Amino acid sequence: MESNNQSKHEEQLFPTYKRWNITFKSASGSTITDQSGKTYIDLMAGISVVNLGHGHPAVLKAVEQQLHEGWHASNFFHYEGQQQTAELLTAHSCGDLVFFANSGAEANEGAIKLARKHTGRKKIISFLQSFHGRTFGSMAATGQDSIHKGFGPMLEGFEYVPYNDVKALENAVDEETAAVIVEPVQGEGGVIPGEHTFLQAVEEAAKKAGALLICDEIQTGLGRTGAFFAHEHSGLNPDIITAAKALGNGIPTGAVIGKAHLKEAFGPGSHGTTFGGNPLAMAAAQATLRTLIEEDWSSKAADKGEALLKELKEKLSSLNKVKDIRGKGMMIGIELTEPAAETIIKLQEKGVLAIAAGPNVLRLLPPLTIEWETLMKGVHAIEETLKNK
Numbered sequence: 575m576e577s578n579n580q581s582k583h584e585e586q587l588f589p590t591y592k593r594w595n596i597t598f599k600s601a602s603g604s605t606i607t608d609q610s611g612k613t614y615i616d617l618m619a620g621i622s623v624v625n626l627g628h629g630h631p632a633v634l635k636a637v638e639q640q641l642h643e644g645w646h647a648s649n650f651f652h653y654e655g656q657q658q659t660a661e662l663l664t665a666h667s668c669g670d671l672v673f674f675a676n677s678g679a680e681a682n683e684g685a686i687k688l689a690r691k692h693t694g695r696k697k698i699i700s701f702l703q704s705f706h707g708r709t710f711g712s713m714a715a716t717g718q719d720s721i722h723k724g725f726g727p728m729l730e731g732f733e734y735v736p737y738n739d740v741k742a743l744e745n746a747v748d749e750e751t752a753a754v755i756v757e758p759v760q761g762e763g764g765v766i767p768g769e770h771t772f773l774q775a776v777e778e779a780a781k782k783a784g785a786l787l788i789c790d791e792i793q794t795g796l797g798r799t800g801a802f803f804a805h806e807h808s809g810l811n812p813d814i815i816t817a818a819k820a821l822g823n824g825i826p827t828g829a830v831i832g833k834a835h836l837k838e839a840f841g842p843g844s845h846g847t848t849f850g851g852n853p854l855a856m857a858a859a860q861a862t863l864r865t866l867i868e869e870d871w872s873s874k875a876a877d878k879g880e881a882l883l884k885e886l887k888e889k890l891s892s893l894n895k896v897k898d899i900r901g902k903g904m905m906i907g908i909e910l911t912e913p914a915a916e917t918i919i920k921l922q923e924k925g926v927l928a929i930a931a932g933p934n935v936l937r938l939l940p941p942l943t944i945e946w947e948t949l950m951k952g953v954h955a956i957e958e959t960l961k962n963k
């Protein structure tokens with residue numbers, strides 16, 4: 575199936591992805607339609623990207639308008655959109671200054687550079703099973719051997735400690751540490767929420783050692799977990815927050831959001847990008863942020879997520895194949911006793927899209943805007959699929 579797909583459509587593409595046997599045609603709201611006309615309920619939102627749903631009218635209007643006004647000039651120019659987007663991000667986070675990038679990996683790359691430059695230290699602590707991206711810095715920060723394999727030598731200075739293990743963390747952070755980078759909920763690693771006491775200990779250990787705390791909010795940020803940024807659940811005050819994915823609701827963009835005291839480390843000529851923060855991306859980001867904030871999608875995601883988790887627990891907990899159901903807001907993992915890949919294909923046959931997180935976890939990241947009735951159709955399909963196996 576997969577090799578047919580590859581040979582039929584993708585002879586000129588590097589086969590970096592194990593693609594499904596679905597060819598995208600169009601998307602609207604909480605559904606995706608394929609080339610054959612089959613429509614799917616989207617419980618993955620392009621991997622936590624279209625938090626406002628596909629083709630959200632406010633984002634569409636802003637991008638359309640910007641297309642008519644010009645979409646690139648370079649960062650030699652003042653771009654009003656960058657300033658306005660940065661105002662929104664800093665007004666709704668503990669950060670003061672923003673650098674715009676094009677993706678999550680690039681945002682983390684910028685954060686790692688900023689931490690090293692500011693502290694003059696080399697060591698970066700991250701966590702086992704973490705995921706921070708595929709570029710050299712973000713890949714080195716990623717605590718998964720399988721992601722590093724074949725690309726060595728890795729960038730020097732990265733150490734990995736077990737997630738949710740306060741003792742191991744405290745032993746690792748010292749006066750040579752530039753930063754600790756942490757996902758408040760590990761996404762790719764299996765939807766593992768960070769315990770409040772652990773996340774607070776991460777902040778405390780970093781601050782005590784004079785190291786920076788970087789919260790990677792690329793998957794968890796912008797309403798996904800029921801807070802604007804997930805670290806807010808634990809009352810953290812990070813030095814740097816990285817965001818991407820949902821920031822442009824599908825138009826590629828990323829951001830490094832840092833404290834004012836880091837300003838000098840990122841002076842003229844220190845870091846840069848051709849595309850980052852271009853007017854098209856900023857039009858999308860501004861419309862996305864305004865909608866998320868003005869319509870309070872964080873609170874709505876908290877309520878909907880809680881109801882969804884309850885529903886899933888009621889329907890699935892007793893099934894043999896289900897080991898655990900966990901998550902935060904609209905970021906939910908259903909841990910199975912077997913690989914999730916087969917369930918994902920069976921769900922597609924029923925017209926429902928979900929993804930895996932690690933080998934055994936079925937991950938749900940629906941658009942925050944999904945209607946309850948549609949969501950419940952998805953839940954029903956999951957129940958039927960797991961029951962009948």
Ligand SMILES: Cc1ncc(COP(=O)(O)O)c(C=O)c1O
Nearest residue numbers: 677678679705706707761792793
């Ligand atoms: C927590 C986290 N950090 C970083 C990234 C990398 O983002 P991108 O794929 O936009 O480079 C991801 C992507 O899945 C992510 O989930």
